[in-house]
Amino acid sequence: MFRLGLNPYGLTYYLGLQGRGTPRHNPDGVGLEGFITLAQELGARTLEIYEPWLTDLTDAEIVALRRRLAALDIVPVVSGGLLVAGPLDNAFRAARLLEATTIRIALTPVLCGDRNAWGPKWSEFNATIRAALTEWGLRAAAEGRVLGIENHQDFGSDELVAFCELGGPGVGITYDTGNTFPVGEAPLAFTRRIAPHVRHVHLKDYRVQFTDEGYRLVRCAIGDGAVPFAELAAILGEHHDTLTAVLEPGALEARHVRCLTDDWWNGYAPKTAREFAACLSAARLNRLADDADYRTPWERDDDSALVSYELDMIRRSAANMKKFDFIAIGEISMTTRDLSGLTAFVTGSGRGLGRVMADRLAELGANVAVHDLDWARPSQYGEFADLGDSARGLEKHGTRITAVTGNIGDKQAVAEMKRKIEAELGDVHVLVNCAGGDIGAKGVKPNPNNALDIDYEDIKVLTENNLIGTMLVCQAFVPPMVKRGSGSVINIASAAAHIGCSPEVVYSTLKAAVVHYTRCLAKELIDDGVRVNAVSPGATKTARFQASRVVDPQRMDSSKKSLNRYAEPEEIAEAVAFLAGPRARFINGQVIRVDGGFTIFPG
Incomplete structure (x- = not known):
C-alpha cells in the first residue's frame, strides 16, 4: 500500500541542510546526489525532493533528473516550504518539469503545537492560509496536481479537513504520522478523521518522555516509538490502494509539548477529557524514562557523531518498515504478510x-x-x-x-x-x-x-x-x-x-x-x-x-x-x-x- 522512500528532513546534517549559514553547518554535506545514492541503497520507490535544490537547477537538468528517477522506478514528490511564506511558483515549476503530482507544503512555522507563542500572528496565519489555498488549490487542480498540506505540529485533524474542503480537489494532506501528539490528538483518532484526504505520508515516530509541563517528543528510528503503524495503515487502506510515503525521523532537537500549562491551549477549540486521555495513553507506548538523556548528538554539541547517527537511524527505520505487509520498497512487496507489525x-x-x-x-x-x-x-x-x-x-x-x-x-x-x-x-x-x-x-x-x-x-x-x-x-x-x-x-x-x-x-x-x-x-x-x-x-x-x-x-x-x-x-x-x-x-x-x-x- 505504501510506496516507500525518503525525504531529506531526517538527514539534514548528512545532506548539508542543518545549521546552514552557521559555524555548525556540515561542510561535507552530500546534497541531492548523495540523497539519491542513499535512496538507491535503500531501494526507495518515492523521493521527496527539497525544493531549493530544484530551484537551483535549469529546466533541462530537472527533466534529466525526472528521466533518471523514472529509470530507477522512483516517484518524485516536490517538497516545498511554508505556505504563509509566499508564492509557490518555484514548487509548481519543479513539479511540472518532474511530472510530480504531489507538492508537499507546510503551513506555518509553529512547532510543538504552541499557538500561544505566536499571539495574534496565529489568526493572521489562518487568514493567509485560507486565501492561499483558494488560489493555489485551483491551480493545482487545473494542472492535475495536489497540494499536500502537512500537519506540521500546528493544526489538528478537523482543521486540516476544513482546509481540504476549502481548497477543493487540488488540496489534500501530507500526513506526518508523528505529529498528532504535538496537537494533543491520538494517532488513530487523527488518522480516522483525515484518512479520505491523505495523498502522501511522512512516516515519523517518537519516543515520548513525560515532563512536569507536558511531554517531550524524542527522535527515534521509525517503528521503535509510540506510533501504531499497523493499525494506522489499516485505516488508510480503507480509503486508498496505494500512497507515496517517505521515512522521516524527527528533528535533531526534541519537541517539548507543554500541554499541561494553561496558556498552551490558547487558540485551540475545546477538547474532551476522553480525547486528550486517548492521546496521553497512546504516548505511553515505548515511552522514554523520565530521567533518560533525550538529547541527540546535535543537542550535545557532538557534531562528529551526527552523520553516523542519522544514517544508522534511517537504515534501521527502513529495516523496521520492511517487516510490514503494507510496505513496497526495493524488490520486496510483502503483500502476503497480512499481520506484519502485530x-x-x-x-x-x-x-x-x-x-x-x-x-x-x-x-x-x-x-x-x-x-x-x-x-x-x-x-x-x-x-x-x-x-x-x-x-x-x-x-x-x-x-x-x-x-x-x-x-x-x-x-x-x-x-x-x-x-x-x-x-x-x-x-x-x-x-x-x-x-x-x-x-x-x-x-x-x-x-x-x-x-x-x-x-x-x-x-x-x-x-x-x-x-x-x-x-x-x-x-x-x-x-x-x-x-x-x-x-x-x-x-x-x-x-x-x-x-x-x-x-x-x-x-x-x-x-x-x-x-x-x-x-x-x-x-x-x-x-x-x-x-x-x-x-x-x-x-x-x-x-x-x-x-x-x-x-x-x-x-x-x-x-x-x-x-x-x-x-x-x-x-x-x-x-x-x-x-x-x-x-x-x-x-x-x-x-x-x-x-x-x-x-x-x-x-
Whole structure:
C-alpha cells in the first residue's frame, strides 16, 4: 500500500541542510546526489525532493533528473516550504518539469503545537492560509496536481479537513504520522478523521518522555516509538490502494509539548477529557524514562557523531518498515504478510494444533508469544525438546518470538504472562485461545468420561482449562484492545460443541459454552473495534490426538478426495489466520466449523 522512500528532513546534517549559514553547518554535506545514492541503497520507490535544490537547477537538468528517477522506478514528490511564506511558483515549476503530482507544503512555522507563542500572528496565519489555498488549490487542480498540506505540529485533524474542503480537489494532506501528539490528538483518532484526504505520508515516530509541563517528543528510528503503524495503515487502506510515503525521523532537537500549562491551549477549540486521555495513553507506548538523556548528538554539541547517527537511524527505520505487509520498497512487496507489525498470543501453542497456528501467524509477519503449561510440556508427545525449542523454531520467519508458561485457569499466572508478553513484544493485537482439550485431573483423558460417572475432579479441571481459562485470558488481554480500538480474538471450540456427544460429555458441553461466550463477547465489544470469533475444528491429526486414541487408518490419508477424514493441523490454522487478518475485518461473532462437513446443519 505504501510506496516507500525518503525525504531529506531526517538527514539534514548528512545532506548539508542543518545549521546552514552557521559555524555548525556540515561542510561535507552530500546534497541531492548523495540523497539519491542513499535512496538507491535503500531501494526507495518515492523521493521527496527539497525544493531549493530544484530551484537551483535549469529546466533541462530537472527533466534529466525526472528521466533518471523514472529509470530507477522512483516517484518524485516536490517538497516545498511554508505556505504563509509566499508564492509557490518555484514548487509548481519543479513539479511540472518532474511530472510530480504531489507538492508537499507546510503551513506555518509553529512547532510543538504552541499557538500561544505566536499571539495574534496565529489568526493572521489562518487568514493567509485560507486565501492561499483558494488560489493555489485551483491551480493545482487545473494542472492535475495536489497540494499536500502537512500537519506540521500546528493544526489538528478537523482543521486540516476544513482546509481540504476549502481548497477543493487540488488540496489534500501530507500526513506526518508523528505529529498528532504535538496537537494533543491520538494517532488513530487523527488518522480516522483525515484518512479520505491523505495523498502522501511522512512516516515519523517518537519516543515520548513525560515532563512536569507536558511531554517531550524524542527522535527515534521509525517503528521503535509510540506510533501504531499497523493499525494506522489499516485505516488508510480503507480509503486508498496505494500512497507515496517517505521515512522521516524527527528533528535533531526534541519537541517539548507543554500541554499541561494553561496558556498552551490558547487558540485551540475545546477538547474532551476522553480525547486528550486517548492521546496521553497512546504516548505511553515505548515511552522514554523520565530521567533518560533525550538529547541527540546535535543537542550535545557532538557534531562528529551526527552523520553516523542519522544514517544508522534511517537504515534501521527502513529495516523496521520492511517487516510490514503494507510496505513496497526495493524488490520486496510483502503483500502476503497480512499481520506484519502485530503481536499475537496463542495459548496452548508449545505443541500440537496451537503450535501450527503460531507458526502460521509468524509466517504472516506477526510477532508471536507461544505458551504451554510448563517448560517441559512440548516434549510430552515427542514434538519438541521443550518450550524454548518450540519457540526457536518460529524464528525462521524473521519476527520476534517469546515464550511464556502457566495455567490459564490461574488469574495470577495469566497476569504474569501478560506482563512478560507486553514487556517483550508490546500489546497483543491477535489473541488465540487454543489451550484446553479433553484432559482431566490426572493429565490424561478422564475415565470414566460419560455424563453420569465422570469424576468431580475431572469436571473441575476440564472447566478450568476449557472455559474459565478462556475467560481469564480474555479479561487480561482484551481491555488493551478495547482501549486501542482494534484487535481480533479467536476462541478455539470444537465440532463436538455442535452435536450431542457421549463420551466426552463435559468437554463438548464446555466447548459449546466457549461458542456462546464468543457470541456474547462479540456483542459486548461490537462498538469497540475488537472482533471476536471462534473456530470449531473437527478431529485433527495432532500428536496428542494420535497418542490418546485408536485412530481410523482410512481417515488418516489426506491425499484422497473424500473429506471423511481427519483434518491436517494446517487446515485449522488457515481459518485462524484468516480471522486474525484484515480480510476478515467485517466478520464478528461467528463460528467457522473446519470439520470437512462433519456438522452440516444450522446452529
